[in-house]
Amino acid sequence: MSELSKRRLKLWIRMLGVTRAAENRLRDYLRREHNTTLPRFDVMAALWRRREGVTMSELSRMLLVSNGNATAVMDRLEADGLAKRESEDGDRRRVRVRLTPEGLAAFEAMAVGHEAEVDAIFADLTETDLDTMREILARAGRRAE
Template identity: 55%
Template sequence: MSDTISLSRRRLRTWIRLLRLTRRSESHLREFLRVEYNTTLPRFDVMAALHRNQTPIKMSDLSRMLLVSNGNATAIIGRLEQDGWVTRTPVKTDRRVIEVQLTDQGRAQFEILAAAHEAEVDKLFSGFDHDDLDTLRDMLKQAKGDDDDDSDD
C-alpha cells in the first residue's frame, strides 16, 4: 500500500513540476513578445491559427480552435485589424457569419514573430539534445489523454 501512495505522491509532484515549467515558460514568452515585439501571446496564437489555415476562417471556428469565447476572439481580431494584419469579411450567403484572414502584411509580421518565438523557445530548452527530446516526447505520450499529433517531430 505504501508503494502505491509513494508512487501516487511522485506522480503528483511530477505534475506540479510540469505545471510550473509550463507556467514559467509561458510567462517568459508573454514578456518576451510584449517587450521585444509590443504584442501579446493571445495575438500571436490567433495569428498562428490564421497562418496555418491559409484560407479565410469563420470567427466561430477560430474561437473553437483556440478554445476561447467568441467575444475574446472578436476583441483580438479587432486589434489585429486596426494594425492592418487581419481582414474581416461577411459571408455573402449569411451576413451574420464573419470570416477572417491574415493580410499580406499580417502574414509577413507573423513570420517574423514565429521565427523569434521559435528562437526563444529554443533558448528555453537549450539543455535538451535530440535524444533527450525523443525520450521526453515518448514519456509524455505515455500520459493518458495525450491526443496531440506529433507526426512532425
C-alpha cells in the same frame, strides 16, 4: 495516498512550473521585441496555418477560448491592419477571418524570434531527451483525454 501517487502529483506541479515559466518568458519576449501579446500571437499563428481563413467559431475552437476572447483579439488585429473579416457568400452572419499581407509578414517575423526563444528555453535538452519526453507526454495525454 501511495508513494507513486505522490510522485505523480509532484511531477504535475513541476510540469505546471516549467510551463508557466516558459510561457512568462515568451510573453515577455513578445511584449519587448514585438510590442504584442501571447493571445495576439496565438490568433495570428492559427490564421497563418489556415490561410484560406476560418469562421470566428472555428478560431475559438482552435484556440480553446470563448468567442468573446477571440473577437476582442480580432478587433485589435483588424484595427491594426493585420487581419480582416469578410462576409462569406454575401451572408453577413457568416464571416471568415484571415491575416492581411501585412499580418502574414508581421507574424512570420515574430515566429522566427518565437522559435529561437523556445529553442533557448529548452537548449539543455538533447535529441534523445526530446524524443523521450514527446513519447511520455503522448502516453500521458492519451490517458488524460
